[in-house]
Amino acid sequence: MRPFAWFLVGCGALVLGAQQPEAKKPVEPLKFGPRDYFVARCQRCHGVDGTNYTAGFAKKDTDEMLRHDIDRMAKGAGNQPIKDDEIDVQMAYHRLMSDGKPFISWTGRKDLVLTGEVTDGAKLMAKIGDKTVDVKVDDDDHWKLSLASSGDWEKVVLTAEMEKKKTSLELVKSAYSKPADIKKTGSAPRSG
Ligand code: HEC
Numbered sequence: 001m002r003p004f005a006w007f008l009v010g011c012g013a014l015v016l017g018a019q020q021p022e023a024k025k026p027v028e029p030l031k032f033g034p035r036d037y038f039v040a041r042c043q044r045c046h047g048v049d050g051t052n053y054t055a056g057f058a059k060k061d062t063d064e065m066l067r068h069d070i071d072r073m074a075k076g077a078g079n080q081p082i083k084d085d086e087i088d089v090q091m092a093y094h095r096l097m098s099d100g101k102p103f104i105s106w107t108g109r110k111d112l113v114l115t116g117e118v119t120d121g122a123k124l125m126a127k128i129g130d131k132t133v134d135v136k137v138d139d140d141d142h143w144k145l146s147l148a149s150s151g152d153w154e155k156v157v158l159t160a161e162m163e164k165k166k167t168s169l170e171l172v173k174s175a176y177s178k179p180a181d182i183k184k185t186g187s188a189p190r191s192g
Contacts, residue, residue, distance in 0.1 A: 029106045030175045034089040035117040035141065041078035049119045050097035058098035066091050095179040102160035102167045106175040112147045114156065114171075122160040129155045 038049070046052045058066055070090045075081045082090070089105070096103045102122035108115035118124050124135040124143050135158065137143045147153060158169045160177075169177045 027172060027175055029108050029114075029116070030089065031107075032086055032089075033107050033117055034086065034093055034105055034176065035103065035119070037080070037082065037086070038090070038093065041080050042073065045077065049103070050094065053094075053097060055100060056098055058094050063091065066094060070094065089176050092176055092178045096167060096177065099165070099179060100163070101165045101179070102162040102177075104158050104160050104167060104169045104177045106158075106169065106171055109153060112150060114145045114147065114153060116143050116158075117141055118143050118160050119162060122162040125159050125161075127155075127157040127159070128152055 035049075038046075042050075061069070067087055070087050071082075074087070074090075093103045096119075102119035104116060104118050104124070106114065106116040118137055118141055120141050122137075124137055126133050126135050126145055128147070129152075133145075135143045135145050143158075145156070147156075154172045156171045158171070160167050160169075167177045
C-alpha cells in the first residue's frame with residue numbers, strides 16, 4: 001500500500017477505537033489502601049507521601065517506566081509485591097506526588113459512612129449536591145464522611161488542598177484520584 005493509504009487505515013482504526021463504549025461498572029471502594037501500603041513499605045526510604053523523591057521525578061517517565069520502577073521496588077526493597085490494579089493506583093499516586101498534589105483514595109462504604117485516605121497535611125472537603133462540608137481526617141490520614149442518605153455517595157465530590165494545589169475525586173467516576181495528564185504510553189495495547 002502507498003503511504004497515504006496506510007494513513008487512511010490508521011485513521012479508521014482511531015475512529016473505531018474512539019467509538020468503543022467504556023465498560024460501565026459501578027465504582028466501588030478500593031479493597032486495599034494504596035497510601036497505607038506506601039506508608040508500610042516505601043515511606044522509610046521515600047518519605048511521607050514521597051517527600052524524599054525529587055520534585056517532578058515522574059515527569060520524565062512514561063507509564064511503562066514508572067510501572068516498572070514501582071513493580072521492581074514492591075518486589076525488591078518494599079518486600080511486598082502488588083498486583084497490576086494496585087500498581088495502577090500507585091502510579092496515579094506517584095504522578096500526583098511528582099506534581100506536589102494531594103492524593104485521595106476511597107476504601108470503604110458501610111451503611112452511611114464512607115472512608116478513605118488522603119495525603120498527610122491536606123485539607124479535605126466534600127461537596128454533596130449543593131452542600132459543602134469539611135471532612136474529618138485522623139492522625140493516620142484516614143478520612144471518614146457520614147452521609148444523610150445512602151444514595152448520596154453518588155453525589156460526593158471530594159477535594160483535597162495542599163499548599164494551594166488541589167485534587168478532586170468524584171466518587172461516581174473513580175475510587176482514587178488521578179492526575180489529568182497521565183501518560184498512556186506504557187499501557188497502550190500492542191499492535192499486530
Ligand atoms: C530501602 C529503601 C527503599 C525502599 C523501602 C523503597 N525504595 Fe524505591 N528507591 C530506593 C532507591 C535507593 C532508589 C533509587 C535507585 C533505584 O532506582 O534503584 C529508589 C527508586 C524508586 C523509584 C524511582 C524514582 C525516580 O526518581 O524515578 C520509584 C518510583 C520507587 N523507588 C518507588 C518505591 C515504592 C513504590 C516503594 C514501596 C513499595 C519503594 N520505592 C520502596 C530505595 C527504596
